[in-house]
Amino acid sequence: MIGYIKRGGSGGGTDTVYQYKSPLAGWDPEATQFRVHPGLKEHLGLIEER
Amino acid sequence: MTDRPYELVIGIETHVELATESKMFCGCAAKWFGAPPNSLVCPVCLGLPGALPVPNKRAIELAMVAGLALNCEVPAHTKFDRKNYMYPDLPKGYQISQYDLPLNVKGWLEITTSAGNKRVGITRAHLEEDTANSKHGEGYALIDFNRSGVPLLEIVSEPDMTSVEEALAYVRALREVLVFSGVSEVRFEQGAGRFDVNVSIRFSEKGAIRWPPQSEIKNMNSYAALEEAVPYEADRLWQEWQAGGELRTRKGKITVGWSPERKQTFLQRSKEDVQDYRYFPEPDLVAFAPTRADVERLRASIPELPIARRARFTREYGLSDYDARILVDDRALADFFEAAVRAAGGDAKTVANWVTGEFLRYLKNDGGSAAGAKITPAQLGALVALVKKGEVSSSAAKDVFAEMWQTGSAPDAIVKSKGLTQVSDESAIAAAVDAVLAENPRAIADYKAGKTRALAALVGPVMKRMGGNANPGLVNQVLADRISPARRGGERMRDILDIDNLGSIAAENDRRLLKYFITTPTYESLKTQQKYVAIGRKGTGKTALYQGLEAAKAPDTFIAGLAFNEYPWKLHDHALNANAAESERFVNSWRFLILVEAAKLVLSDESFGPDEPTKALRAFVEANWGDVKFSHRKFYEPEKFMVTRSEIRPQAMGISAAAVTKEWVERSRLGESIGSTLDWLESVLAAALARDKTYFVLFDELDTNFDPEDQSYGLRLVGLLLAAKKTASWAQGINRHLRAVIFLREDIFNHLQFSDKNKIREDAAITVKWNDDESGPESLKSLIDERVRAEMDLSHFERDPWGVLFDAGERMRGTQQKYKHMTARTYLRPRDMIKFANLALTEAQSRIRNEGGKHQITNVDIQRARPAYSDYLVSEFDDELAAYKSGWRDLLGVLRRLGREVFARAEFNLA
């Protein structure tokens, strides 16, 4: 539901790691940035980030 | 079928030498054919006084393998006997054989004739030693002892055959089984195998049935002899009866020989009685009892036999009987085919066409075997894949194949070097199409006037312009597209306003499901019984998989689909074994259910008449549940059960009927007393399950009423998983295709705690999963493609159904395409994707009705569907997470307050 943002992902940008997509990646307790699953945005009335 | 005035009754005794290195009771080499006379001998096989026999373990094992492959029972005890008679080829004056306790009894062999399949009973198969070879000349006889003492298996059939065709089919099938299981090379032509055929005739005369004594035609060693001798002797018996000959008064059988030169039988011995041989137990050898472990080890060593392989080829690959037969007749060819199918990634029928066509044609021309060909299965598979991908045309592929055959080079290298690459570049084809259309304005007018053939006339010119290398399917499609963009692939299709939706998100409510069911690798691994536990997150399509598998019912595939909603768990709990370890407590209650469901499947098979095992199963099921079609929900309803108890421990296979007693026990005592009944059921099912058929017992909807706190819920599931595991290893051990298949939610599986969990996850479980790739059987794209194809009535040749329904013109914001935009909003579950597409479809339909515009789903429609979709997704979470995490709704509140898609840890902590 919430993914953590990993720097230095493919192409040097950022990747969001979701548990449903990468069950083996685990949770990064050091992560500081998080992203809500895009499917929930409308329900929660979140502002999109580009 | 026949105009004979009598019925034929045929039984066959077959002798084959076993494929051992050494002889039966001594160390001399057993491969005697071609060796100089009397060069493979020792005191034992020359029968010199004082020499003692030492049994050859391998020979006994091979004899048991033969029995198992012939579905025989292995008796608890077996021994050797002396068969006494005097003949120069028998130096001891007796032959060591088996009389009343043979190694194998009561089996059967399935044969196939033009009338269909039939089981021929095997009375017994016993071990003995071969005799020496004698040659008779003018006034002298020569004896070669090389063959003396070679292990020989005598297989006696029941008199079950009623025609020459059946007799031939029997001998051929027997040879096939023995050769494939490695028991014997069955070299009839070398005298290392021979058969005696018992022929009798049965007819009615003046209202009475007449069945005069038979003739035994001895020592035949060719199919041709069998084919000629049997009708000859039967006719001779008939003539003799009509002429009032001695047959009318004779009591015993006679023994005759067959002269292939004169094409007639001749009398050898007029009377032969069992007592003549004065059988008695061989005092130099001890009786022995094969252990169950030995039997199971040997059973496991039997490879898949041809009849089973043929059945599997038709079932698994959808091949015709004819193709399956051609492939399986040559084991190397069948292996080649299967390896090529794997390399091609499916497309078995196409691979079969290549193997039985080009490959076999070259093989016949050049000689040699499939295993020795320069072209490898991987290469053929790669070639088939190239054709499928449209990179080479099927006619060019034949040239590529010819080159591969000669050089053994890889197909893609040949395609490149010879410039055979087929153009599948749509823009290149479109340019050629446009040029041709510009030259033929008339054809467009004709086509629009309804002359559809005008289109076909343009294919040739386009191909010519492309140098013959264009993908013809694509040329047709582009042509149709350019002439009339509303028609794709030249097929009529439905408008977006005519379709209701792309299916229900709940598989159990979707009657159209099978129409767009796609066969995923997960489905294949269940259907081929490589795996038997399907786990997946909620909404990933487990129930669709269950329904797809249930629909695989076929004449050779028997399926019991059991749904466990509204199952009376309380009744089931009565059958638990309170004395067992916690995780084992429910195992036997489930094994009982699985084995009885398997018995019900066997009893539903109408292709075989009732035999002893099926009669026993029917009696058992009827005694306990009244009829053989009762619902699994009533399984533990009876308050008393009739169980079986064997007085001796089951030795090897099968318990003799006399050793089994039946008694009634209370349901509450079932758990502790069911063990011996399970043994009994297994032994009867081992004989009743057909070797070439497949049986499934499916367990679905186990997750209704799941409560992670309810311990007995978890223990029931653990018991079921362990019971399925036992069932699989038992069935594998006896070479039968029975599986209990369990469909289970991933979170529930993860929640269970038991020691074999990792083993089951590794060996038995497969996870149902989907991806956001743009092709491939597990992509959400192909799932939506099939639904669009079905709902919009698109042709099977349509390569991009998605593109028919979804507008491809503009892109979504940034570089994301609609598909990626949608999948990113799902949890990679079909349920989410279907829901999203359905909501977007509804938006598109109301936009078209109210505002007009494109008859496709556009970006605007998807944007408008997002709020409703988002609500849906949250409600899905609610269902799944509420059971475990009570605080999750608070989390939603916090996120709402944060108000942003991306947030930092510190902000979250503040909110």
Ligand SMILES: [Zn+2]
């Ligand atoms: Zn010897």
